[in-house]
Amino acid sequence: MKIKLLMKSILTMVLILFSQLAFTNEGGLQSLRGSLPLTETGLTPQTRPWKQNSGIVNRDYEAQPPVIPHEITGYKINLRSNKCLTCHRRETYKEMGATMISKTHFEDKKGNGHVSANRYFCTQCHIPQRDIPPLVKNTFTEFQE
Numbered sequence: 001m002k003i004k005l006l007m008k009s010i011l012t013m014v015l016i017l018f019s020q021l022a023f024t025n026e027g028g029l030q031s032l033r034g035s036l037p038l039t040e041t042g043l044t045p046q047t048r049p050w051k052q053n054s055g056i057v058n059r060d061y062e063a064q065p066p067v068i069p070h071e072i073t074g075y076k077i078n079l080r081s082n083k084c085l086t087c088h089r090r091e092t093y094k095e096m097g098a099t100m101i102s103k104t105h106f107e108d109k110k111g112n113g114h115v116s117a118n119r120y121f122c123t124q125c126h127i128p129q130r131d132i133p134p135l136v137k138n139t140f141t142e143f144q145e
């Protein structure tokens, strides 16, 4: 019983010591945020330009919302208008050379052929891309059709 108690208090002390060390890290420990101490604000990451008209990007897994291969700066989506639909809706996609929104985007309870309210805010699921090499190397391979 006593030994257990002793072990417990030693463990607690070691843990406290480690947490103290984490807070007093004066740099030197290289991580993704550089070697800045945790008490300092990280450096503002450099932003790279959005990928522009890079062509359809392969999907990585089944039922993935395709990523947006063009810039969307200033494209408003609100109650009155949806910029994305000016090019992607059924009536205009051919003329604009864009992909028509998926048939699934019309499915709602009423089935009235309008874009479902669940799919109206496109950027909930679709995101544009920047040209950035992965921070951490990995062996992920994309979904093969």
Ligand code: HEC
Binding pocket: 053, 054, 055, 056, 057, 065, 066, 067, 068, 069, 070, 072, 075, 083, 084, 085, 086, 087, 088, 096, 097, 098, 099, 122, 123, 126
């Ligand atoms: C000015 C017309 C235009 C507007 C506005 C526009 N797009 Fe596009 N979009 C295109 C074109 C053209 C392509 C095809 C790109 C290609 O083939 O290089 C495309 C491609 C895409 C794709 C890829 C489709 C696939 O099959 O992989 C997605 C997703 C997409 N757009 C989403 C959006 C979203 C979301 C918005 C609004 C924030 C938007 N687009 C606004 C013209 C437009």
Ligand code: HEC
Binding pocket: 063, 064, 065, 066, 082, 084, 085, 088, 099, 100, 101, 102, 103, 104, 105, 115, 118, 119, 120, 121, 122, 123, 124, 125, 126
């Ligand atoms: C709730 C998530 C969600 C929202 C919101 C959404 N999408 Fe999608 N979208 C998807 C998924 C998932 C797919 C791929 C599977 C499918 O076809 O349903 C897709 C597919 C697409 C495609 C490719 C269609 C094809 O036949 O290859 C386009 C283009 C697209 N969406 C555009 C849009 C636009 C424009 C909006 C806004 C009006 C929008 N999406 C809103 C999830 C979403």
